[in-house]
Amino acid sequence: MLILDGGQGEGGGQIVRTALTLSCILGIPFRVRRIRAGREPSGLRPQHVAAIRAATDICGAHVEGAEVGSETLTFEPGGSVRAGTYDWEIGTAGAATLVLQTVLLPLALAKSESSVSVRGGTHVPHSPSAHYLRDVYVPLLLEMGADAALFIEAYGWMPEGGGQIDAQIAGSARLVGRDLRNRGELERVFGAAVASSLPSHIPQRMANRAINLIDSVESFDAPVDIRPLRTSGISAGAGIFLTAEYGNGRGGWGVLGHKGMPSEVVAGDAVTALLSFHDSGAAVDRHLADQLVIPLALAAGESAFTTPEITQHLRTNIETVQHFVDRAIRIDEARHLVSFA
Template sequence: AQVAKGGSAGSVGLVAQTVLLPLALAPGTSEVTLRGGTHVPWSPVYDYLKRVYLPTLKWMGVEAKVQIVKWGWYPVGGGEVKATIQGLPSEARLEGLALLQRGELLRVRGLSASSNLPKHVRERQEGTALGVLRSNGVNPRLDLLDGPSKGTGSVVFLWAEFENVLAGFTALGERGKPAERVAEEASRALLAYLQGDGALDRHLADQVILPLALAAGPSSFTTESATQHLLTNAWVVNQFFPGRVRVEGVEGTPVTLCTVAGGGL
């Protein structure tokens, strides 16, 4: 992905996370145009940023909004997202978070989207997701979206809103992968999370390590499982700020507790 010009299938989500904190800690308002892959593997898709990551950081004091203009799928890319980041006031600091319990489940939402594919693809994704979730006692509301793009692709994204946390689950289509399997993957990931007790989903857990490490005060959270990404991000932060992040558990440990001392820059 690139800032402002060009555009590939590189992850817009990863670049957005890279520039977010420096701009949030700088004075004034920043407006950034990111071009690349908005919905590509091994990275947070646009919808995860908008529905889970940025709302969680807002509780810390980060004010940022994203708006998708064009969808970018692997391998063509060419997506475009506009981001607006409001810098913190001069005397303000990021606040730590305590996310140990999910609280009551308020609602489950989702979307089934595709670009340059027959409408029945996203309709089949929607129908399968609704069937799997409703048969397990979850009654979500799903939107059908036809994303403007120069590429071809599909996605099912589900997010759960609790009293204290947000969680998101993504499955992407690919050549030869039935629409029903795409929906099944996202739905089963959500159901597996709902059956556990950890507050943060496994992806959000590793993505909040750095923001929490830069907060003025301490933070703590539980997560559904300790992943290699979580352990690696904790290790990297501790190279710059020794002892600031502590993860209790090894890879695969369920309901892992993570404490972050904070302390700012």
């Protein structure tokens, strides 16, 4: 059994989720102590417990310590990952995206097709949005050989949640490496300005502002398609979610609105982040860099990617992966390059 320190590096919940994903795939049991020691409050939160429950369901694991607030978790897979139909509910506005991401790769590598629904927060702080998962992360998995499709069935914001993400996962994936050092030309910028249970002028103003800002940049010579969308939901909420697609790379940025924050400011913050990435010349954004470590570590052949910065989160995820996978993963600080030999 692997013994992991949940307080290493940035000390967040990603250590638990990464361990769950790799434990399911590789059949390696683990125990993690000092869970989220770097966060306040420490210990498991509802979305982490939901991710543990999901991982337990797909591989019949024996689990100890899977309660909110627990700082120690033992996870022992009971067998190979089982494809099937799954339905998980967090019960709060905890990130449904992080629960889905925990089991997405194991189910993609399972022997047959799976259908998954996760209910909770789809667009909440400190987590990838459902748009990001659908438009940034999954397309890279598709290019690596994993066949999955995501659908945003309902929007869930803070504090109540109530959103739903569905996924159809083909299974039988064979992952191949990717060379993402040079991103190529910008092909398009697309996204959505979304508001739930709020006036229709809010998403329209966000979309208009983002389009105008991007169109004012002379170096952008690519189609821009940002659409306003008004929906209903248990919680009122708003945000803008943008994706930049290059010939060999992509990045995504989301900004959530809040009371007193003008729609134009929400849009401006997202566009500023997009422009900063574009100017960096990197192939994948800093959040995608974290998320690609697991599939690239498991993929056949060599891989590499450039990212705007080598974050502590990225370092921690690489360290966690290397507990499970005997793979040389190197960081070139000067070039902001990560390579998988």
